[in-house]
Amino acid sequence: MTADVQAMTSWWGGFDFQGEQSKEWNIGPLKFIVQRLKNEWQIAHEYKDNFDANNITWSVKDTDQPSASLSDNSRFIFQDASGELSITPKLADRPIISRPLTPFNLTAGEEVTLYVSSSIWIELAINSAAKTVLKEIAIQRLSDTWFGPSTLEGELCYASTTHCRLSLDELPHFTHRAITPVLICNKADTTLSLERLNLPAPLLSLYAASNGQLWTPQITLIRQKDGDMAELKIENTLPDDVQPVIQLSEPRNRVDSSVLFRAFNTVFS
């Protein structure tokens, strides 16, 4: 990780603990405390009830608050609890169904690039001789949802709402959300009414720009001429304006091809 990115975005990366030190992170709705003791690491977290979605601040500080005071506390025992704590942002482990706050229509032959933001997870690991992953925590508890043509067929996903902004300039700077550019092409003869969009988060890698904003590669969704099939393409590129970038995490699931053909109703709804 380059020094300038680390300086701008210091809620992730490597953290050294001196003696039996405790640190507290506040990122969006999530508060978590990491405490190092002689032979153990303790990680506790809780979510703020009345969280303002527009509150995009984060903080990292030393704390005296015991980790056991938070609702969800875990202990990890080591013979020697030395080493550096590493915090890595990751994308969701299931696809995210983004619902535009206002559904929109894409007429026949049109194409548009939307910027869809999605909540991220953090991976807490100890870097000593080898990397030991301790825990993954979602920054925001997302609601479950079902995505598919019927209750027999489909998959479990996370639900999220999105503004589906059309311009990069309108995007607020979210430190705890990753932005995915989504290019939608409607090659069919009928209007595409977009009420829900399936964002394949486990197939995407995560990048950080120099201003701390998290990005995923662009995905392209093409509604085919017959209207029943959709082509999903995962590009290797980010928008030109967001350079320079570093890769933070690999995709959770690898696919052999970057172009996938799926039934239309498994991508859009």
Added chain:
Amino acid sequence: MNEFWADLVNFINSEQAWNITRAVILIAIGFVAAKLISSALLKTVGDKMDNHRAMLLKRGSYYLILILFLVSALHQLGFNLSVLLGAAGVFTVAVGFASQTSASNLISGLFLMAERSFSIGDVIRIGTTTGEVLGIDLLSVKLRTFDNLFVRIPNETLIKSEVTTLTRFPIRRLDILLGVAYKEDLKKVRAVLGEVANKNPLCLEEPKPLYIFQAFGESSLDIQYSVWAKREKFLELKNSIHEEIKNAFDEQDIEIPFPHRTIYTGSATAPFPIQSVSHTQPD
């Protein structure tokens, strides 16, 4: 005594003794071979199968190999197999009559295995018994109930009765039945329920929660509110959402009424006498 030993030596030296020894050895080899081959088969291809199929493969191959060795052993003993099969037919009829229940269970077991309406590890409900399937055998299905009891259900019962597999599909619907007082605004009730479902992360956003007005009940307006959950989170949602609905109703002053009884004496009778009781304490 000497005669006995002489007979024994003669018998041991005879061909019949040699045939019996060979038959016994064949059966012993059959047992070992059946066990080894079925286990090896399971290890080779069992990874690609679910528990149910793996069990069928193991048992099928075990019994097939064992029967082959048994038939060879019988042949070795000098039995004529065609005569034996004919006798087996007659014997089967006799046994069939004698053990109708067992035979019926056996046939039902074969149908159950072929039908695959549930497999090992599934949670099923038969009548009032709900439990995890531990094994599907030729005569019965073994269940472990949630209070950790071992229940054996004959296959015939399963074939004849309604069996619900609770773990077949990944999502389940929870039907919440509730009643609100007649004075309440139903639009507000519906909105409050929608908000509770929206805030609970275990409640699926899609399929959407279902609101059904059931009836003008005796004491309340009866409503069914159905929400969907991931199968594994069903119980967690059931516990959390009832509590959240109660809290939301309390906050919004929505009354969940107790049963009401209005006592009416009829137009022909005189009104009830009412006695006023003073709450002032005596001096």
